[in-house]
Amino acid sequence: MPTLAWLNRTAAFTTAAQVPYRLLQTVSRHGDAVASTDNLLIQGDNLAALKALLPFYRGRVKCIFIDPPYNTQSAFEHYDDKLEHSQWLSMMLPRLQLLRELLSEDGSIWVTIDDHEGHYLKVLMDEVFGRGNFVDTVIWQKADSPRNSARQFSSDHDYMLVYSKAPDWIPIKLARTEESNSIYSNPDNDDRGPWLPGDPYANKPYSRGLYTVTGPTGRMFQPPPGRFWRVSEDRLRELDANGRIWWGPTGDARPSIKRYLSEVGDLVPRTFWSKDAVGSNRTSKNEMRALFPDAASFTTPKPEALLKRVLDIATHPGDLVLDSFLGSGTTAAVAHKLGRRWIGIEMGEHAATHCLPRLLKVIEGEPGGISQAVGWQGGGGFRFCTLGAPIFDASGAIHPEVRFATLAAFVWQQETGGAYDPAQGRLGTPWLGTNSVFESCPRLTDERETQISPETTPEPVLQSRTAYYLLFNGILGDKRPASGNVLTRAVLEALLALHASTPHPEAPLVVYGEANRLGPETLARARVTFRHIPYDVKAR
Numbered sequence: 094m095p096t097l098a099w100l101n102r103t104a105a106f107t108t109a110a111q112v113p114y115r116l117l118q119t120v121s122r123h124g125d126a127v128a129s130t131d132n133l134l135i136q137g138d139n140l141a142a143l144k145a146l147l148p149f150y151r152g153r154v155k156c157i158f159i160d161p162p163y164n165t166q167s168a169f170e171h172y173d174d175k176l177e178h179s180q181w182l183s184m185m186l187p188r189l190q191l192l193r194e195l196l197s198e199d200g201s202i203w204v205t206i207d208d209h210e211g212h213y214l215k216v217l218m219d220e221v222f223g224r225g226n227f228v229d230t231v232i233w234q235k236a237d238s239p240r241n242s243a244r245q246f247s248s249d250h251d252y253m254l255v256y257s258k259a260p261d262w263i264p265i266k267l268a269r270t271e272e273s274n275s276i277y278s279n280p281d282n283d284d285r286g287p288w289l290p291g292d293p294y295a296n297k298p299y300s301r302g303l304y305t306v307t308g309p310t311g312r313m314f315q316p317p318p319g320r321f322w323r324v325s326e327d328r329l330r331e332l333d334a335n336g337r338i339w340w341g342p343t344g345d346a347r348p349s350i351k352r353y354l355s356e357v358g359d360l361v362p363r364t365f366w367s368k369d370a371v372g373s374n375r376t377s378k379n380e381m382r383a384l385f386p387d388a389a390s391f392t393t394p395k396p397e398a399l400l401k402r403v404l405d406i407a408t409h410p411g412d413l414v415l416d417s418f419l420g421s422g423t424t425a426a427v428a429h430k431l432g433r434r435w436i437g438i439e440m441g442e443h444a445a446t447h448c449l450p451r452l453l454k455v456i457e458g459e460p461g462g463i464s465q466a467v468g469w470q471g472g473g474g475f476r477f478c479t480l481g482a483p484i485f486d487a488s489g490a491i492h493p494e495v496r497f498a499t500l501a502a503f504v505w506q507q508e509t510g511g512a513y514d515p516a517q518g519r520l521g522t523p524w525l526g527t528n529s530v531f532e533s534c535p536r537l538t539d540e541r542e543t544q545i546s547p548e549t550t551p552e553p554v555l556q557s558r559t560a561y562y563l564l565f566n567g568i569l570g571d572k573r574p575a576s577g578n579v580l581t582r583a584v585l586e587a588l589l590a591l592h593a594s595t596p597h598p599e600a601p602l603v604v605y606g607e608a609n610r611l612g613p614e615t616l617a618r619a620r621v622t623f624r625h626i627p628y629d630v631k632a633r
């Protein structure tokens with residue numbers, strides 16, 4: 094496949110792997126205590142933040158929306174948009190690679206951009222996401238008036254490149270609007286309600302589509318040369334008998350097949366998004382002024398209605414949304430108001446001066462943006478985090494602040510390639526879960542096996558099954574460094590008793606601990622493979 098070449102391209106391909114995993118540190122919790130675990134506002138460079146999210150969210154994000162710096166060579170009040178062209182590509186590549194890792198198999202990514210880098214970004218995203226996963230380019234009408242001071246053209250639009258993780262992604266149809274319904278009318282007072290005159294001709298040759306039909310006034314009609322009726326003569330007569338054919342107001346026009354409003358479904362998204370439907374730059378600037386009347390306004394926000402349209406097409410309530418160039422917090426605010434879970438990452442000070450207060454206002458029921466349209470009354474919560482120390486130091490030693498759940502996520506990710514969900518094992522015990530690997534099937538944990546429908550999936554063939562245990566932070570109650578995290582005979586007995594109560598006691602065990610006091614025969618008899626912390630935990 095043809096690819097883009099630029100200075101330092103090869104180095105850019107190694108960047109993501111070299112970024113150390115860091116701890117996420119909770120600075121504050123806001124709103125409802127339970128809901129605050131769902132939503133995360135992270136202040137920090139998104140490269141490090143995305144890497145920090147991987148063990149917990151790999152393959153779990155349903156929709157990624159990013160509005161990265163367009164590289165317009167401007168210096169905006171809150172961030173710099175002036176990179177050398179190759180540097181911009183080297184900045185984007187590792188971030189797109191990590192974003193792809195976080196995207197779920199049924200997820201999509203939406204990236205706004207303009208002509209400065211848009212066509213290069215398309216080629217880059219083809220390489221990262223696969224050309225076959227390119228969905229479309231949306232044109233967003235950002236300007237609502239011409240800019241006569243422009244030297245060449247006054248630019249009216251931005252692009253939004255849309256990619257899916259897998260080629261079979263289908264957008265969610267949009268609810269019909271008064272405007273989309275207004276083109277339907279009912280000039281003949283049809284009992285079935287308003288309708289549109291539909292094209293009577295087929296797009297392709299149709300063997301039963303060549304005949305002459307006589308209308309109510311005796312006028313005869315044939316399809317134009319080279320074209321065909323779209324229904325057979327019998328079907329046309331049947332439709333006519335049912336009042337479903339329109340012959341014009343005086344009955345002597347060519348037949349049209351009526352398409353009733355009551356029978357058409359929701360709307361397939363289109364690629365041109367007008368300012369009247371989703372707002373313009375002026376709309377978002379007004380939204381900013383209403384949110385921050387006293388603060389320096391954020392200069393490049395997107396309108397809330399634009400984000401609402403993206404999330405309506407790409408997510409259902411409860412799905413996880415990620416924006417790693419959060420700016421003033423629009424994506425998080427809209428996701429929150431729409432009942433989606435969200436993660437927002439912003440490296441600038443405005444994470445604290447704009448995103449945080451904006452999201453606090455959202456929890457309190459802030460009435461601007463899409464609030465009226467969706468009936469937003471407030472509620473929910475979120476955590477505000479920063480990036481902490483690297484989890485592993487240069488020699489692979491684990492940072493003293495690392496807790497059980499964090500190391501568990503690393504062990505699980507390393508062993509299974511998937512994100513760790515604490516609910517998959519038994520909380521408060523060393524059992525992390527039992528991983529089943531099926532032939533030509535995604536890896537499944539025991540809990541998820543039962544959710545696969547036999548109608549949609551061929552019978553999966555089990556390849557292997559392994560149970561994972563972690564001895565760390567004195568999980569068995571013994572916090573003494575030389576005992577609780579060490580595999581001794583007593584600890585092995587406790588693990589085997591626990592293992593006997595799991596859904597697959599026949600599965601062999603992999604046990605991570607700080608030391609092992611047992612001989613190879615004892616381990617083999619117990620079907621245990623021992624792995625050493627920190628040496629057997631991948632630091633990158």
Ligand SMILES: C[S@@+](CC[C@H](N)C(=O)[O-])C[C@H]1O[C@@H](n2cnc3c(N)ncnc32)[C@H](O)[C@@H]1O
Pocket residue numbers: 137138139140160161162171172391393394395396417418419420421422423424438439440441
């Ligand atoms: C165009 S703005 C996003 C505006 C946003 N869509 C909104 O509605 O407010 C781009 C943002 O990306 C942030 N940014 C740039 N590089 C970043 C990085 N490496 N990590 C995190 N944020 C970054 C900038 O600070 C800026 O706030």
